[in-house]
Amino acid sequence: MTQRSFTRVLLYTLIVMIAVVYIAPFVIQVATSVKTNPDATSNPLSLWPNPFSTEAFKTMFGYGDNDYVNFPLWFTNSTVVAVFVTVGRVFFDSLAGYALSRLQFVGRRFLFLAVLAVLSVPGVVLLIPKFLVLQYTGLYNTYGGMILPLIVDAAGIFIMKQFFDTIPYSIEEAARIDGAGVFRTFWSVVLPMTKPALLTLTILSFQGSWNEFTHMLVATEGPEHQTLTTGMAGLFSGAVGSAQQFPLKLAVAMVATIPVAIVFFVFQRRFVAGANAGSVKG
Numbered sequence: 001m002t003q004r005s006f007t008r009v010l011l012y013t014l015i016v017m018i019a020v021v022y023i024a025p026f027v028i029q030v031a032t033s034v035k036t037n038p039d040a041t042s043n044p045l046s047l048w049p050n051p052f053s054t055e056a057f058k059t060m061f062g063y064g065d066n067d068y069v070n071f072p073l074w075f076t077n078s079t080v081v082a083v084f085v086t087v088g089r090v091f092f093d094s095l096a097g098y099a100l101s102r103l104q105f106v107g108r109r110f111l112f113l114a115v116l117a118v119l120s121v122p123g124v125v126l127l128i129p130k131f132l133v134l135q136y137t138g139l140y141n142t143y144g145g146m147i148l149p150l151i152v153d154a155a156g157i158f159i160m161k162q163f164f165d166t167i168p169y170s171i172e173e174a175a176r177i178d179g180a181g182v183f184r185t186f187w188s189v190v191l192p193m194t195k196p197a198l199l200t201l202t203i204l205s206f207q208g209s210w211n212e213f214t215h216m217l218v219a220t221e222g223p224e225h226q227t228l229t230t231g232m233a234g235l236f237s238g239a240v241g242s243a244q245q246f247p248l249k250l251a252v253a254m255v256a257t258i259p260v261a262i263v264f265f266v267f268q269r270r271f272v273a274g275a276n277a278g279s280v281k282g
Contacts, residue, residue, distance in 0.1 A: 026254075027047060028044075028045060028047065029250045029253065029254050030254060031046070031047045031048070031049060032044070032246055032247055032250045033056055033057070033247050033250045033251035033254055034049045034052055034053060034054060034056070034247070035049040035050075035052075035053060035246075035247050036049075036051065036053045036055065036247065037244065037245055037246070037247060039051070039053075040246040040247050041244060041246065044246070053247070055247070056245075056247035056248040056250075056251040057251055059248055060248060060251055060252055060255070069231075069235060069248065069252070070223060070226070070231065071231075071252060071255070073223070073224070073226065073231075074226055074227055074228045074230075074231035074232075075228060075255075075256075077146075077225060077226060077227045077228075078210055078227040078228040078229070078256075079259070080143065080147075081143075081146050081147055081150075081209055081210075081212070081216075081227060082206050082209045082210045082259075084147045084151070085147055085150045085151055085205060085209035086202060086205040086206045086209060088147070088150075088151035088152070089150075089151060089152065089153050089156050089201065089205040089209075090156075090198060090201055090202055090205065092151060092152045093152060093153060093156030093157045093159075093160050093201060094160050094186075094191060094194070094198070094201075095186070096152070096157045096160070096161075097156075097157050097158075097159070097160025097161035097162075097163070097164055098160070098161075098164050098186050098190065098191075100112050100115075100157070100161045101160075101161045101164035101165050102164065102172070102186075102190075103182070112161070115154045115157050115158060115161075116154075116158070118154040119154050119155060119158065123214060123215075124214065127214060127215075127217075127218050128218075130149060130215065130218055130219065131218040131219075133149075134149070134218075134219055139219075140219065140220075140221075141219070141220050141221050141222065141225055142225075143225070145219045145220070146215075146216060146219050146220060146225065146227075149215060149219070150209055150212065150215060153205065153208075155204070156201050156204070156205065159197055159200060159201055160194065160197055160201065163194050163196070163197035164190065164194065167190060167193055167194075171189060171190070171193075172185050172189065172190060175188075175189045199267050202263075202267065203263060203264060203267055206259075206260065206263050207260050207263070207264075210228075210259060210260055211229060211260070212227075212229060213229040213230065213233065216229060216230045217230060217233075228252075228256045231252075232249075232252055232253060232256065235248075235249055235252060236249055
């Protein structure tokens with residue numbers, strides 16, 4: 001029992017140390033966001049602001065004199081993109097995954113292999129083609145250009161297809177005997193059974209679209225379509241007037257992480273419970 005207790009204490013100590021390593025940068029970020037510029041420059045790792053200041057948050061929300069931070073606009077643009085992309089991916093990826101899993105048509109296997117091929121292509125390779133297509137179609141520097149290229153995701157199609165494969169065909173056969181069509185069977189019978197996959201896709205889609213940077217970089221120009229990622233990139237790269245304003249930069253970065261954290265914590269319990277249920281069922 002003594003040896004077991006010692007092992008447990010050692011294990012817990014190791015876990016706490018690892019947690020501290022991961023949490024420490026965030027704690028420093030929070031502390032720095034409420035410092036003054038001179039204090040943040042002279043004491044960058046201090047956890048005690050001296051003096052305590054909310055000037056960074058006032059500047060961020062437009063109460064200070066600046067022409068390089070428009071946080072409300074960045075936040076609004078990111079929210080619009082994330083909501084539309086998340087809803088679109090959940091719906092269209094589910095449709096595509098169901099079609100590849102259940103419908104019999106010529107070229108189905110080829111399409112699935114094409115989806116796998118897209119997963120293996122680095123996103124940076126597609127930046128120039130994306131830019132050319134957006135310019136040719138007139139979607140460059142528009143909300144449509146920011147949203148439409150992201151509304152379907154190969155990884156989401158793969159996740160949904162693999163999950164649909166685990167659902168017995170007998171459930172759909174019973175629905176079709178009752179007169180349900182293909183879409184009604186998909187929407188009312190099969191889709192409600194894929195909650196673990198839908199929750200996974202929702203979290204990944206929101207997080208991915210909220211943090212999307214490279215696509216926004218080639219799809220937009222000008223301040224009116226800046227998102228949090230492109231806005232912060234300009235801020236952190238030393239936009240005019242923003243040099244060495246560490247409290248402002250870290251305050252913007254901290255607030256930008258809150259929506260993703262909220263989505264994760266809201267869905268976390270249901271996601272874990274649904275995933276465990278799905279694994280037991282499988």
